[in-house]
Amino acid sequence: MSDRVYGIDLGTSFSALAYADRGGVHMVPTAEGEVLTPSLVCLDRRGRACVGAAAPLARELAEDPADVRFFDFFKRDIGVERELRGRYAEPFGGLRWDPVCLSTLVLRKLRADARAAGDALERAVITHPHHFFVPQKNATRRAAELAGVDVAMTLSEPLAAALDHGYGRNGVEGRIMVFDLGGGTLDVSLVEVADGRLRVIGGQGDPRLGGKDFDDVVHRIFQDAMQQSHSLGWEDGDAEERRVWRQRARAAKEDLQRKPRVRVHLTIQGCTLRVELGRRTFEEACYALQNRIADTTEGALRVAGLRWADLHQVVMVGGSSRLKLVQSWLQERAGDKVSLSDRPDLAVARGAAVLGRELARGGAPIALEDDADEPGATPPDDAETTGITLDITSQLPRGVGVLTFDRARNAQRPHPIVPAETPLPTTSAPQSFRTTRDGASRIQVEVVEIDPVDPELWVKIGDCVIDDLPTGLPRGTRVEVSLSLDLGGGLDVTARCPLVQRAVTARLSLGAMPTTGDGGDAPCDVRAAEIPLVVDEDGVSR
Incomplete structure (x- = not known):
């Protein structure tokens, strides 16, 4: 092994x-x-x-x-x-x-x-x-x-x-923005390197913003051109024609990062069209995406309590960071502090x-x-060192709390216990809540993650249940809840009912596989671990 x-x-x-x-x-x-x-x-x-x-x-x-x-x-x-x-x-x-x-x-x-x-x-x-x-x-x-x-x-x-x-x-000390624009997601994190220690001090992300969305901009330009010329759309093509459209939209986007104008030939149902697309037209069509980049990036700075002037470096990573309009937007705000990884x-x-x-x-x-002797390489163990130490710390990207009942709205709402951007690991002080009805035989604490921008957006991640309570428990019985999160995101929930001196700690079963529904179809998790992988054109499996 x-x-x-x-x-x-x-x-x-x-x-x-x-x-x-x-x-x-x-x-x-x-x-x-x-x-x-x-x-x-x-x-x-x-x-x-x-x-x-x-x-x-x-x-x-x-x-x-x-x-x-x-x-x-x-x-x-x-x-x-x-x-x-x-x-x-x-x-x-x-x-x-x-x-x-x-x-x-x-x-x-x-x-x-x-x-x-x-x-x-x-x-x-x-x-x-x-x-x-x-x-x-x-x-x-x-x-x-x-x-x-x-x-x-x-x-x-x-x-x-x-x-x-x-x-x-390129190791530096100071406050670094890591701008990570990949194929499907945008992550912006603020990292502080001080006294030889590195830690995340803030960040925000957009889970549906990446290179694919810029491909889609080019794709829509192609569709508009074909519609105007031949009254045909992408959906009118067969599977192969649609695949080629997607492929050429992505290639056109990439070519526009190297030259100011591209020409593309498209075919639908035998109708051919030559489309000429300039970088300026493409970038103007990306206006809405640029706004989303701005919202996420400015939001990350706001969460960390920083301004652009407070940054020592902006590190661009992710394949889509090669987009010129993204590089220009960051350079307008951070100047020569912007660095694109090799x-x-x-x-x-x-x-x-x-x-x-x-x-x-x-x-x-x-x-x-x-x-290091080799660009981008870490040094060997016996190298002379400067004593810089990695302190791997992180912060909670979303708040964690419990669901409570809002009588005024007659609906559940999330109540934060550990707010977003809290350094990990952490353990909260106990917070008190009250039961909402008489005679409950069990107390169920529903634990949720809470979006830092929209507190009404939450995702349930598990329960902590106190079972077998004595009969006649009155409404308004106090329940104390505390949360403990480790560096890897593991979560222990402790619920305590002082009236009956009962306490339960639950290590939540997070991210369980969803069921496959009522169609009688077999779950795919076992098959995913066993299905042959075809890696060669001749059909040989490995």
């Missing part, structure tokens, strides 16, 4: 695997010779899965499109029960494939790549967006467990990116690998050089 602890970036568009050792941080290559695995899955009715770069080709080569099912951007929906309707609700091959199961297949592909590279991916630090609710974090953990990966720790993506940046040749799409996996190396050593403080 390998004692190596890998770093995994399970991304919306791409996933990556890295490890760190005495020689530095290393990316694990894929079977295709790349360092990024597309987070794509194509299932067929024979019970096989093509994962990664092979998935689009498998869909294209299918004789009948109904014989395959293609999934992308499923990370946006992981751990969000309301999203299990729609494209995840319809069974395929007798199973319902939800985002946890699909993520399991991607992680199994990463395990196969590690095995091909001569090692075993058995234990890892796995990352998640800063804004994830606890059920989303635990759904991510569940996917890893199904894939056979022991999760040593979960880590927010911006903090992982900060570790990669801070432990390379490989912004690898920073998260690399940072997680740095933490993984530390955990493999037993968690002792890390001392690092100001400069």
